[in-house]
Amino acid sequence: MSAIELSQLRKTFPGCTGPAVYDLDLSIRDGEIITLLGPSGCGKTTTLRMIAGFEKADRGRIAIGGQPVSDGGIWIPPEKRDVGMVFQDYALFPHLTVEENVGFGYREQDRTVRIDDVLRLVNMADLKKRYPHELSGGQQQRVALARALARRPAVVLLDEPFSNLDADLREQMRVEVKRILKEAHTTAILVSHDQKDALSISDRIVVMEAGTVVQVGTPREIYQYPENRFVATFVGRTNLLQGVIGRDGFSVETMLGTIPCRHTHNKSPGEAVEISVRPDSLELDPEGEIEGVVRRATYVGDAIDGVVQVSCGEDCIRDILVHIHPEEDVQEGQRIRFRVLSDFIAVLQSDAEKPDA
Numbered sequence: 001m002s003a004i005e006l007s008q009l010r011k012t013f014p015g016c017t018g019p020a021v022y023d024l025d026l027s028i029r030d031g032e033i034i035t036l037l038g039p040s041g042c043g044k045t046t047t048l049r050m051i052a053g054f055e056k057a058d059r060g061r062i063a064i065g066g067q068p069v070s071d072g073g074i075w076i077p078p079e080k081r082d083v084g085m086v087f088q089d090y091a092l093f094p095h096l097t098v099e100e101n102v103g104f105g106y107r108e109q110d111r112t113v114r115i116d117d118v119l120r121l122v123n124m125a126d127l128k129k130r131y132p133h134e135l136s137g138g139q140q141q142r143v144a145l146a147r148a149l150a151r152r153p154a155v156v157l158l159d160e161p162f163s164n165l166d167a168d169l170r171e172q173m174r175v176e177v178k179r180i181l182k183e184a185h186t187t188a189i190l191v192s193h194d195q196k197d198a199l200s201i202s203d204r205i206v207v208m209e210a211g212t213v214v215q216v217g218t219p220r221e222i223y224q225y226p227e228n229r230f231v232a233t234f235v236g237r238t239n240l241l242q243g244v245i246g247r248d249g250f251s252v253e254t255m256l257g258t259i260p261c262r263h264t265h266n267k268s269p270g271e272a273v274e275i276s277v278r279p280d281s282l283e284l285d286p287e288g289e290i291e292g293v294v295r296r297a298t299y300v301g302d303a304i305d306g307v308v309q310v311s312c313g314e315d316c317i318r319d320i321l322v323h324i325h326p327e328e329d330v331q332e333g334q335r336i337r338f339r340v341l342s343d344f345i346a347v348l349q350s351d352a353e354k355p356d357a
Contacts, residue, residue, distance in 0.1 A: 002027045002028060002029055002030070002063075002066075003028050003029065003030045003031070003032070003064070003065060003154055003155055003187035004026070004027070004028035004051065004062075004063070004064055004155055004187065004189070005026075005027055005028075005061070005062070005063040006024055006025060006026040006027075006047070006051070006060070006061070006062055007025055007060055007061040007062075007063075008023050008024075008025065008059065008060040008061065009021055009023070009024040009025075009047070009050065009057050009059075009060035009061070009062065010022055010023055010024070010057060010058050010059045010060050011043075011046055011050060011055060011057050011058055012058055018210070018211065019058075019211050020043045020046045020211055021043040021046050021047055021050070021057075021211045022043075022210075022211040022212050023060075023212070024043075024047060024060070024211075024212065024213060025213070026206060026213065026216070028155075028187060028189065029187075030187055031185055031186070031187055032187055032188075032203045032204065033178065033181055033182075033187075033188045033190070033201060033202055033203045033204075034188070034189045034190070034202060034203065034204055034205075034206060035189075035190045035191075035192055035197065035198040035201065035202040035204075035205050035206065036048065036189065036190065036191050036192070036206050036208060037192055037193070037195065037198040037205050037206065037207050037208065037235070038193065038207060038208035038209055038234070039193055039209075039234065040193060042208040042209055042210060042211065043208055043210070043211040043212075044191045044192075044193075044208050045159065045191050047191075047208075048157050048159060048189060048191045050062065050070070051064075051083070051155070051157060051189065052078055052081070052083055052085055052157055053069065053070075053076065053077055053078035053081050053083070054078060056070070056075065057070055064081060064082060064083065064154050064155060065082065065154040069081050082151075082153050082154040082155075083153050083154065083155055083156075083157060084147075084148030084149060084150075084151060084153035084155070084156040084157070085148060085156075085157050085159075086141075086144045086145055086148050086156065086157070086158040086159065086161055087144070087159055088159045088160045088161070088163060088164070089164065090132075090140045090141060090143070090144040090164075091144065092132040092140060092143060092144060092147075093132075094131065094132050094133060095131075096131070096132075097128065097129050097130060097131055098119070098124060098127055098128045098129070098130050098131075098132075098135070098143050099115050099119065099128040099129070101132070101143055101147055102115050102118060102119060102128075102143060102146045102147045102150055103115045103150065104147065105151075106150050106151055114150055115128075115150065116128075118146040118149050118150050119146055121146065121149070121180055121183060121184060122142040122143070122145055122146045122180055123142065123176075124139065124142050124143060124146060127139065136169075137164055137165050137166075137169060138165065138169050138172065138173050138176075141161060141162075141165070141173060141177070142176070142180075145158075145161075145177065145180060149180075149184050149186060153186070154187065155186070155187045155188065155189060156181065156186050156187070156188045156189075157188075157189050157190075158177075158188060158189070158190045158191070159190075159191050160191055160192060160193075161173075161177065161190060161192075161197075162174065162192070162194070162197050163194075170197075171200075174196075174197060174200045174201050175200075177201060178200075178201045190202070195234070195235045195236060198219065198222075198235075199219040199222075199223060199235075200219075202218075202219055203218070204216060204217060204218055205217060205218070205219055205222045205235075207222060207230075207231050207234065207235065209230050209234075214227070214228060214230055214231060215227045215228070215231045222235055223235055223236055223278075223344075224278075224343065224344055224346070225263050225346040226238075226276055226346050226348065227346075227348065227349050228348050228349045228350075229274065229276075229348055232276035232346070232348060236278065237278075237279060237321060238276045238277060238278050238279070238321075239276070239277040239278075239279065239282075239320050239321055240274060240275070240276060240277075240348075241254045241255065241256065241259075241274070241275050241277055242254065242255070242272070242273075242274055243255075243259070243272075243273055243274075243275055244270060244271065244272055244273070245267045245268060245269050245270060245271045245273055245347075246258060246269060247269050248269070249267075249268070249269055250262065250263075252273065252275050252345075252347070254275070255312035255316065255318065256290050256310065256312060256318075256320075256340070257289055257290065259275070259277065259340050259342075259345060260340065260341075260342035260345070261275065261342055261345045261346075261347065262342045262343065262345070263345060263346045263347055265346075265347040267347055273347050273348070274347075274348045274350070275345055275346065275347050275348060276345065276346045276348055277340070277344070277345050278344035278345070279305070279321040279322050279323040280323050280343075280344045281340060281341045281342070281343060281344035281345055282320065282321075282322040282323065282338050282339075282340060282341070283338055283339055283340075283341055284322075284324055284325070284328060284330075284336060284337075284338050285337060285338055285339040286337055287337065287339075288337035288338045288339035289337075289339055289340075290310060290320075290337065290338050290339065290340070291310070291335065291336070291337045292308035292309050292310035292311070292320065292335070292336065292338075293308065293309045293333065293334070293335050293336075294306055294307070294308055294309075294330055294331065294332050294333065294334045294335075294336060295307045295308065295309045295319065295332065296332060297324075297330045297331065297332055299326065301326065302326060303323045303324060303325070303326055304323070304324040304325070304326055304328065304330055305321065305323065305324075306321070306322040306323070306324045306330060306336075307319050307320070307321055307322075308320045308321075308322050308336065308338070322338055
């Protein structure tokens with residue numbers, strides 16, 4: 001059963017040149033963690049607010065747990081939508097303790113037991129008598145999540161949940177929030193502009209651009225096989241190359257030579273295409289078929305980001321981004337060789353092939 005169904009959802013704000021969300025269709029399965037990912041202004045937060053009931057859609061249908069909450073003349077207010085909300089700033093009441101924040105507005109007979117249950121789930125049971133100002137950012141986030149879970153909602157909505165955390169705590173909380181949501185068997189929708197948040201926590205990622213969905217897939221599918229130029233460049237870093245599909249239907253003839261490609265696509269041999277070649281698919285190899293000069297080598301801890309200048313014909317020089325193992329001793333000006341692996345290469349759709357074209 002689908003926990004959330006969005007159909008032909010549209011929203012336009014007064015004074016804007018175009019819709020913030022345009023004919024959005026999305027089905028979210030029960031227990032799934034979904035991230036709406038995209039740059040500022042792409043419509044992801046507006047979509048979240050329409051699901052929550054904070055914004056009214058101009059048209060379209062929203063159903064939660066099989067029940068329509070927004071559909072033409074049907075309009076269910078936010079407090080009756082069976083939705084839990086975790087706000088970007090957590091929105092904890094400063095004058096209430098942790099347990100009072102978690103139980104705020106919850107009046108069922110099992111109130112005390114339920115508060116204790118969700119506090120144990122988020123590992124905050126020992127701190128239930130503290131006030132928000134006595135907690136770290138990560139602890140405040142856990143309290144906000146516990147409050148959202150206390151009512152056993154059909155779906156939990158999280159608006160940029162990691163944006164207020166420093167890098168180390170952010171990485172830790174991604175793991176912790178995913179654990180909590182999975183152990184609670186809760187459907188969740190996150191909004192983020194950070195690809196690492198989306199890749200690490202999601203079952204599926206919904207990439208949005210200019211109010212529309214441009215690709216839906218697992219984190220591996222989104223990163224490894226982006227469908228178009230926007231997804232390829234927004235989610236991670238990549239090299240974009242022009243080429244022609246080879247006779248076998250999968251390899252691509254490019255300025256760098258023949259590049260193997262496992263990506264399933266609908267292109268025919270001889271057809272001109274653009275491909276995404278992730279720097280992860282380029283491996284240093286003294287016998288490699290591509291040679292170039294290291295123009296820049298930046299050590300980033302888990303890799304060396306190498307910008308390699310490659311000659312690709314008469315009067316043609318191209319910079320290629322290569323991820324190099326951090327133990328390699330690579331210097332600027334050094335001539336290196338590398339080979340192309342097939343796992344992180346995708347044939348991209350043109351703008352004319354987009355579904356909304």
